[in-house]
Amino acid sequence: xxxxxxxxxxxxxxxxxxxxxxxxxxxxxxxxxxxxxxxxxxxxxxxxxxxxxxxxxxxxxxxxxxxxxxxxxxxxxxxxxxxxxxxxxxxxxxxxxxxxxxxxxxxxxxxxxxxxxxxxxxxxxxxxxxxxxxxxxxxxxxxxxxxxxxxxxxxxxxxxxxxxxxxxxxxxxxxxxxxxxxxxxxxxxxxxxxxxxxxxxxxxxxxxxxxxxxxxxxxxxxxxxxxxxxxxxxxxxxxxxxxxxxxxxxxxxxxxxxxxxxxxxxxxxxxxxxxxxxxxxxxxxxxxxxxxxxxxxxxxxxxxxxxxxxxxxxxxxxxxxxxxxxxxxxxxxxxxxxxxxxxxxxxx
Amino acid sequence: xxxxxxxxxxxxxxxxxxxxxxxxxxxxxxxxxxxxxxxxxxxxxxxxxxxxxxxxxxxxxxxxxxxxxxxxxxxxxxxxxxxxxxxxxxxxxxxxxxxxxxxxxxxxxxxxxxxxxxxxxxxxxxxxxxxxxxxxxxxxxxxxxxxxxxxxxxxxxxxxxxxxxxxxxxxxxxxxxxxxxxxxxxxxxxxxxxxxxxxxxxxxxxxxxxxxxxxxxxxxxxxxxxxxxxxxxxxxxxxxxxxxxxxxxxxxxxxxxxxxxxxxxxxxxxxxxxxxxxxxxxxxxxxxxxxxxxxxxxxxxxxxxxxxxxxxxxxxxxxxxxxxxxxxxxxxxxxxxxxxxxxxxxxx
Numbered sequence: 001x002x003x004x005x006x007x008x009x010x011x012x013x014x015x016x017x018x019x020x021x022x023x024x025x026x027x028x029x030x031x032x033x034x035x036x037x038x039x040x041x042x043x044x045x046x047x048x049x050x051x052x053x054x055x056x057x058x059x060x061x062x063x064x065x066x067x068x069x070x071x072x073x074x075x076x077x078x079x080x081x082x083x084x085x086x087x088x089x090x091x092x093x094x095x096x097x098x099x100x101x102x103x104x105x106x107x108x109x110x111x112x113x114x115x116x117x118x119x120x121x122x123x124x125x126x127x128x129x130x131x132x133x134x135x136x137x138x139x140x141x142x143x144x145x146x147x148x149x150x151x152x153x154x155x156x157x158x159x160x161x162x163x164x165x166x167x168x169x170x171x172x173x174x175x176x177x178x179x180x181x182x183x184x185x186x187x188x189x190x191x192x193x194x195x196x197x198x199x200x201x202x203x204x205x206x207x208x209x210x211x212x213x214x215x216x217x218x219x220x221x222x223x224x225x226x227x228x229x230x231x232x233x234x235x236x237x238x239x240x241x242x243x244x245x246x247x248x249x250x251x252x253x254x255x256x257x258x259x260x261x262x263x264x265x266x267x268x269x270x271x272x273x274x275x276x277x278x279x280x281x282x283x284x285x286x287x288x289x290x291x292x293x294x295x296x297x298x299x300x301x302x303x304x305x306x307x308x309x310x311x312x313x314x315x316x317x318x319x320x321x322x323x324x325x326x327x328x329x330x331x332x333x334x335x336x337x338x339x340x341x342x343x344x345x346x347x348x
Numbered sequence: 349x350x351x352x353x354x355x356x357x358x359x360x361x362x363x364x365x366x367x368x369x370x371x372x373x374x375x376x377x378x379x380x381x382x383x384x385x386x387x388x389x390x391x392x393x394x395x396x397x398x399x400x401x402x403x404x405x406x407x408x409x410x411x412x413x414x415x416x417x418x419x420x421x422x423x424x425x426x427x428x429x430x431x432x433x434x435x436x437x438x439x440x441x442x443x444x445x446x447x448x449x450x451x452x453x454x455x456x457x458x459x460x461x462x463x464x465x466x467x468x469x470x471x472x473x474x475x476x477x478x479x480x481x482x483x484x485x486x487x488x489x490x491x492x493x494x495x496x497x498x499x500x501x502x503x504x505x506x507x508x509x510x511x512x513x514x515x516x517x518x519x520x521x522x523x524x525x526x527x528x529x530x531x532x533x534x535x536x537x538x539x540x541x542x543x544x545x546x547x548x549x550x551x552x553x554x555x556x557x558x559x560x561x562x563x564x565x566x567x568x569x570x571x572x573x574x575x576x577x578x579x580x581x582x583x584x585x586x587x588x589x590x591x592x593x594x595x596x597x598x599x600x601x602x603x604x605x606x607x608x609x610x611x612x613x614x615x616x617x618x619x620x621x622x623x624x625x626x627x628x629x630x631x632x633x634x635x636x637x638x639x640x641x642x643x644x645x646x647x648x649x650x651x652x653x654x655x656x657x658x659x660x661x662x663x664x665x666x667x668x669x670x671x672x673x674x675x676x677x678x679x680x681x682x683x684x685x686x687x688x689x690x691x692x693x694x695x696x
Contacts, residue, residue, distance in 0.1 A: 080566065080572055083574075157614055157618070158620075201574070203574075210615070210618065211618075214618045218428065224428055224619075225617065225618030225619050226431075226549070226551075226575075226616065226617045226618055226619065227574075228618060232615055234611075235611050235614060235615075237607040237610050237611060237633055237637070239633065239636040239637075239640075241680075242636060242639055242676055242679065242680035243636060243639045243640040244610060244633055244636030244637040244639065244640045245637070245640050246610060246611065246614050246637070253615070259585040262585050262592060262594055263582075263583050263585060263594065266505055266583060266594050267558070267580055267583075267601070268574065268616055269573065269574045270505070270558065270559075270562045270573030270574055270576060271572075271573050271574065272506075285585055285587065285592055288587040288590055288591060288592030289585070289587075289592040289593070289594070291590055291591045291592065292587075292591040292592045292593050328590055331590065332589075332590035334590075
């Protein structure tokens with residue numbers, strides 16, 4: 001066995017650190033008044049996957065779907081077993097220059113500090129308020145934890161979801177100047193729709209916060225909350241006169257990254273996927289777990305090699321680092337999707 | 349606030365103890381050769397809920413379903429929000445004289461000890477092998493933990509599922525002399541089918557082991573694995589040459605009972621249910637959480653008051669104790685379903 005891991009990644013706050021890894025570039029404008037325009041959620045036209053270029057990845061995807069849905073094919077997979085798992089950041093929507101949830105955390109921390117002078121004396125909020133990329137880059141782990149606790153906890157799941165939705169309605173991408181929910185990849189929306197039209201059940205399996213993703217997954221991807229698996233904090237239950245509520249705590253329950261992905265897939269879904277799509281080393285174990293199934297499977301990595309239309313990054317990137325998984329893909333024949341070559345159109 | 353709880357129940361092995369609380373009565377015959385006949389999974393006939401007696405609970409259920417599915421009704425609930433959660437043991441199938449998973453644990457421990465002489469020197473296995481109800485009743489917590497670890501861990505999820513399926517194919521109920529999967533309540537199968545026909549998504553939310561339930565939930569209830577929430581052990585991921593697998597460990601990950609139910613509903617489903625059906629104090633928090641939602645909701649408890657056709661037990665029972673929840677139901681107007689009065693037929 002190459003490696004084993006009985007627990008989530010050693011440092012409980014690894015993913016939190018990543019959130020602000022490129023903090024200097026965070027320029028989301030939470031005060032923008034424009035409403036997010038809902039992106040297309042289904043493939044237009046009659047040809048499947050119209051935003052994918054002919055040949056290459058598109059051909060491989062269509063061939064796989066044809067094989068597993070044809071009852072006469074030896075690779076036929078009954079509909080209930082057609083489980084497809086997708087990473088979110090960098091696989092379904094943009095993750096540069098900073099995870100969108102990192103932008104949310106910073107914007108919300110600023111708004112909270114503006115409303116509550118007491119917060120301004122705390123070091124993490126001081127650095128956030130300096131509006132200085134360098135200061136953000138020097139946030140310590142405890143400071144990042146404090147920011148996440150303050151911005152994600154102390155409220156109900158429902159309150160956090162509506163807070164995120166309110167923020168998403170105003171937040172725009174610093175480079176593409178469009179709502180963040182319109183920074184999704186049109187070819188991927190078409191792929192999700194194609195899979196569902198062919199009896200697949202599509203799941204988000206991402207390192208992002210589960211509440212954060214549930215705030216937009218249904219409207220943006222057509223993926224309902226119960227098909228979203230993510231990192232999560234603990235919650236506390238309390239009841240009064242026959243009515244109960246949950247409050248989010250500032251302690252981590254699960255980190256849905258690396259080995260956390262297959263572990264949570266098993267816990268939440270209980271079936272091994274037959275299709276997995278990621279874009280970074282954090283997705284490697286999810287692809288390996290999918291590859292370990294008995295039947296046919298399709299393993300895909302989105303390679304960000306399109307600096308002109310989106311971004312170009314892989315082995316050296318602090319966000320969405322794609323290094324070991326790229327080697328494994330070459331070694332085991334997994335499908336590496338080139339954004340530059342395979343995506344005819346990038347955004348809706 | 350009446351009470352709060354940030355963590356699962358204090359004693360991590362509470363539910364394990366319950367498994368053998370009535371160990372003396374465990375007489376499942378794992379060697380019986382008869383194959384389980386699949387029970388009916390949908391309501392026959394054209395009248396809804398034909399196995400429910402007219403009036404009472406049936407009327408209340410049909411009225412609720414009519415209200416939330418009628419777009420002109422102020423209580424209309426859009427389809428994606430029609431989440432229904434059901435406890436399993438004692439709500440959908442029989443839980444007396446012992447949880448069926450307890451029978452599995454004991455039968456499997458015996459089979460393992462028969463195959464591996466080394467196991468026979470361990471105290472828990474010694475007591476199991478004595479085939480003596482009194483000895484089973486004196487199993488200590490560590491011994492029960494050891495039995496569950498030995499019978500549920502050290503293998504993949506897939507292997508445990510097929511082990512359980514093999515056992516279920518032979519196990520019969522000691523009193524009703526029918527396969528355990530035919531010890532489901534026909535009125536409840538009809539209710540599940542009625543709800544799904546009306547756009548509800550049905551979930552199992554039970555203290556039982558998640559792998560154990562996933563071994564039969566789809567065939568027996570029409571509830572796919574990804575809609576099963578249960579108690580779970582930790583797993584370890586390991587990969588070799590691009591293929592990964594999970595092995596079940598003998599450590600608990602989550603106990604899906606009491607406050608664990610709303611916590612796991614939030615984590616797995618991410619939406620508050622509008623219908624919850626349980627039968628014991630372990631379901632109280634799930635009902636309270638459902639009651640805490642803004643919109644319409646239906647809260648139900650199955651009261652086992654039918655010694656002739658099934659069992660009669662409530663406040664004093666060690667299995668499926670229904671005490672505080674019965675008081676709360678009276679206080680808050682929850683629907684108490686009487687097996688004796690409301691079930692026209694009990695079994696398929």
